[in-house]
Amino acid sequence: MKPVKVGLLGLGTVGTGVVRIVEGNQQDLNSQVGSPIVIEKIAVRSTDKVRSVEIDAAKLTIDPWEVIRDPEIDVIVEVMGGIDQTKEYILEALERGKHVVTANKDLMALHGSELLAKAQEKQCDVFYEASVAGGIPIIRTLIEGFSSDRIVKIMGIVNGTTNYILTKMSQEGASYEDVLKEAQDLGYAESDPTSDVEGLDAARKMAILGTLGFRTNVELDDVTVQGISSVTKEDITYARKLGYEMKLLGIATSSNEHITISVQPTMIKQNHPLASVNGVFNAVYVHGEAVGETMFYGAGAGEMPTATSIVADLVAVVKNLKLGVNGLKAIVPYKTKKLQSTDQVFYKNFILLHVDDKAGVLAQITQVFAEYDVSLASVVQQPNEHNPDAEIVIITHRASKANFDKVLQHFEQLDVIQRIKSVYRVEDI
Amino acid sequence: MKPVKVGLLGLGTVGTGVVRIVEGNQQDLNSQVGSPIVIEKIAVRSTDKVRSVEIDAAKLTIDPWEVIRDPEIDVIVEVMGGIDQTKEYILEALERGKHVVTANKDLMALHGSELLAKAQEKQCDVFYEASVAGGIPIIRTLIEGFSSDRIVKIMGIVNGTTNYILTKMSQEGASYEDVLKEAQDLGYAESDPTSDVEGLDAARKMAILGTLGFRTNVELDDVTVQGISSVTKEDITYARKLGYEMKLLGIATSSNEHITISVQPTMIKQNHPLASVNGVFNAVYVHGEAVGETMFYGAGAGEMPTATSIVADLVAVVKNLKLGVNGLKAIVPYKTKKLQSTDQVFYKNFILLHVDDKAGVLAQITQVFAEYDVSLASVVQQPNEHNPDAEIVIITHRASKANFDKVLQHFEQLDVIQRIKSVYRVEDI
Incomplete structure (x- = not known):
């Protein structure tokens, strides 16, 4: 079979990894797909930049359209990032019958259904394994490995930056600000870390996983999001004392055909497999009705792990080319999407209150929980070292989010509560 | 599209699970493949048995040939087990152009290449995801997810029975015999547990994983095997004291195109993700040159997890049918198989010796290690509580298996050594 020609959009960290694998593993890839895979053209921001891989300068262009419009090119690999402009590139590539492999979670979370519809119309492949959890083949697993099952819960540590920060805070008792600074110095966090630390990056990935796991179109707006920027080292100390680790978890559940998807800092039992996923590693825990508990663990980002997924997608495109079944x-x-209402979303909560240190306070507080039908698993009141208030640490039993939110609203009005210091979701199973 | 008709060979635990999923998830499966999947005929040992799923008696037969020769049937799902006779059934099914899904690790490890060759000749699919690690889609992961990468190491806890036994021994300080008995009572171990506890079952699975991971035909004879029946609770106590857990690990490595595959009780660092895989759970750790460390965790056996994998394979067959690409x-x-010679296989070792409690013994022993170029990471000599001998516990640095074997041979001749009590592979990374 004649060579398959690839156009690469972007030659940053991941793009460089793609070149490295396609060239370094050429023989292996050829043995699997039966034809050479050639990177024909690469769109870059600057053609002068010194690169860590050897590239024929004639392949470089600063104009992505030149790559997309090249009739010789069969497959576009998009690793440049960006949303609106990049979407135009990809739509045009599909329009021209080119297949697409992308690592772009932002694009897929926001415009995935439109791109996939266009791909189907044009009988082209759009693959995006690298968009979630880097080197972990979780998208394949949800589409193919669990095609027979009904997924009831997906929990993911899908953002390496925040997991690095929380791990360091937990293991070293460091403050959020100090660890963020260190992560930025090490290149694990961007200079503007908002998208990571506020949970937006994780939310995009969870929208993709939810769509695949529940076979319905989850949109970004369906994901409720809370980041880690207000997590303190005291919170983590409390978590550990109670037998939990603090993780930024994406949690997607489905019951009675109704789904709910969120991203939030969560206290998870130390013996849960997700609790020991540390540093920049990612993991996705999938609970299927039939298969039970499973977990998939690996590097969530980085040049080579991400490139592994991209080139695996490329191999899939080429195998389909050979069989003439792309896009089919x-x-x-x-499935019609039905979002679960908050009175049907149940979980445990941790809450830390600063209250007046006087008689009757605890009674008032527990009365509020009772009023909204939230029962309590444990309550500890103790003096606060640093000020005249007392601290109350409460873990609730499973309660509806609607009722628990009413408790919090009520607390805002309660004079004896100085401050609702922290509130976290708790996962015991 | 007209219904796809399935013939089931076997209706034990797993076969029952297959019926449950195909019938219970009929609508979901239909949405994915675009045609109903119907279980048309089932070969059973007895048609009178009371079953936990409702089956039309007219579908049952005690003659597998009746299922295989039925021209209406498109796909054979083999969950009856057995080797020689079952191989004949499957070859005949392929000969007749039927696709095959099997959970039979014994068959695939022993005759996989013959069956796959016949399948290719007849343009049929043979899928066997359920044959290794039950519900974990590890076969897909190796074939597709990591198609772009070069796998350098696979470590697997792929036998639930032995992992249950070792976990219990470790967590409760129980003896091998007591836990085996308990496992038998609970149905986690067979009345004749040999295949599990002597590592044969794990060896078959590792042969399959090695074949896929290293893209060369690994045969069962290529796997060196040691079971857990001589592991004592004292060994496990030592392991934990030194920061390790004892696991029956399948370990397959590839370097410079040479491979080595073994199954043996191994001491693995407590912070390794495999160390906390407990009970009947399975996990496969895959280290790829590009992707780095990954791990895949889930139920390794059981009715529904195993059936999940079988029906996922069935979905894949039906999708291929729709596209007309089965077997392609x-x-x-x-790759040509090259086995690594033992002088090129390097790992750490734990060794526990009972020796005469007198001066100069330690010097004699360490001299032997030096003679064969095996350097030592730690040596502890202590009196033995139960008899006049002393105990010496040694952990070596990475040494070639050839040299380490010479040390052990030499020890057999050494008068001051009463007994080589235990020897285990040690995995630190």
């Missing part, structure tokens, strides 16, 4: 295997989400 | 996507191992 896409599973379009076939 | 098989990857035939394309």
Whole structure:
């Protein structure tokens, strides 16, 4: 078979990894797909930059359209990032019958259904394994490995930056600000870390996982999001004392065909497999009705792990090319989306209150929980070292989010509560 | 599309699970593949048995040939087990152009390449995701998820029975015999547990994983095997004291195109992700040159997890049927197998010796290690509580298996050594 020609959009960290794998593993790839894979053209920001891989200068262009419009090119690999402009590139590539492999979670979370519809219309593949959890083949697993099962819960540590920060805070008792600074120095966090630390990056990935796991079109707006920027080292100390680790978890659940998806700092039992996923590693825990508990662990980012997923997608495109079945295997989400209302979303909560240190306070507070039908698993009141208030640490039993939110609203009005210091979701199973 | 008709060979635990999923998830499966999947005929040992799923008696037969020769049937799902006779059934099914899904690790480890060759000749699919690690889609992961990468190491806890036994021994300080008995009572171990506890079951699975991971035909004879029946609670106490857990690990490595595959009780660092895989759970750790460390965790056996994998394979067959590409996507191992010689296989070792409690013994022993170029990481000599001998506990640095074996041979001749009590592989990374 004649060589398959690839156009690369972007030659940053991940793009460089793609070049490295395609060239370094050429023989292996050829043995699997039966034809050479050639990187034909690369769109870059600057053609002068010194690169860590050897590239024929004639392949470089600063104009992505030149790559997309090249009739010789069969597959576009998009690793440049960005949303609106990049979407135009990809739509045009599909329009021209080119297949697309992308690592772009932002694009897929926001415009995935539109791109996949266009791909289907044009009988092209759009693969995006690298967009979630880097080197972990979780997208394949949800589409193919669990095609037979009904997924009831997905929990993911899908953002390496925040997991690095929380791990360091937990293991070293360091403050959020100090660890963020260190992560930025090490290149694990961006100079503007908002998208990571506020949970937006994780939310985009969870929208993708939810769409695949629940076979319905989850949109970014369906994901409720809370980041880690207000997590303190005291919170983590409390968590550990109670037998939990603090993790930024994406949690997606489905019951009675109704789904709910969120990203929030969560206290998870120390013996849960997700609790020991540390540093920049990612993991996705999938609970299926039939398969039970499973977990998939690996590097969530980085040049080579991400490139592994991209080139695996490329191999899949080329195998399909050989069989003439591109674009014919896409599973379009076939379920009507029904979001669970907050009175049907149940979980445990941790709450830390600063209260007046006087008689009757605890009674008032527990009365509020009772009023909204939230029962308590444990209550500890103790003097606060640093000021005249007392601290109350409460863990609730499973309660509806609606009722628990009413408790918090009520607390805002309660004079004896100085401050609702922290509130976290708790996962015991 | 007209219904796809399935013939089931076997209706034990796993077969029952297959019926449950195909019938219970009929609508979901139909949405994915675009046609109903119907279980048309089932070969059973007895048609009179009371079953936990409702089955139309007219579908049952005690003659597998009746299922295989039925021209209406498109796919054979083999969950009856057995080797020689079952191989004949499957070859005949392929001969007749039927696709095959099997959970039979014994068959695939022993005759996989013959069956896959026949399948290719007849343009049929043979899928066997359920044959290794039950519900964990590890076969897909190795074939597709890591198609772009070079796997350098696979470590697997792929036998639930032995992992249950070792976990119990470790967590409760119980003896091997007591836990085995308990496992038998609970149905986690067979009345004749040999295949599990002597590592044969794990060896078969490792042969399959090695074939896929290293893209070369690994045969069962290539796997060196040691079981857990001589592991004592004292060994496990030592392991934990030194910061390790004892696990029956399948370990397959590839370096410079040479491979080595073994199954043996191994002391693995407590912070390794495999160390906390407990009970009947399975996990496969895969280290790829590009992707780095990954791990895949889930139920290794059981009715529904195993059935999940089988029906996922069935979905894959039906999708291929729809596209007319069955049998065209098989990857035939394309690498010449080169086994690593034992002087090129390096790892750390734990060794526990009972020795005469007198001066100069330690010097004699360490001299032997030096003679064969095996350097030592730690040596502890202590009196033995139960008899007049002393105990010496040694952990070596990484040494070649050839040299370490010479040390052990030499020890057999050494008068001051009463007994080589235990020897285990040690995995630090």
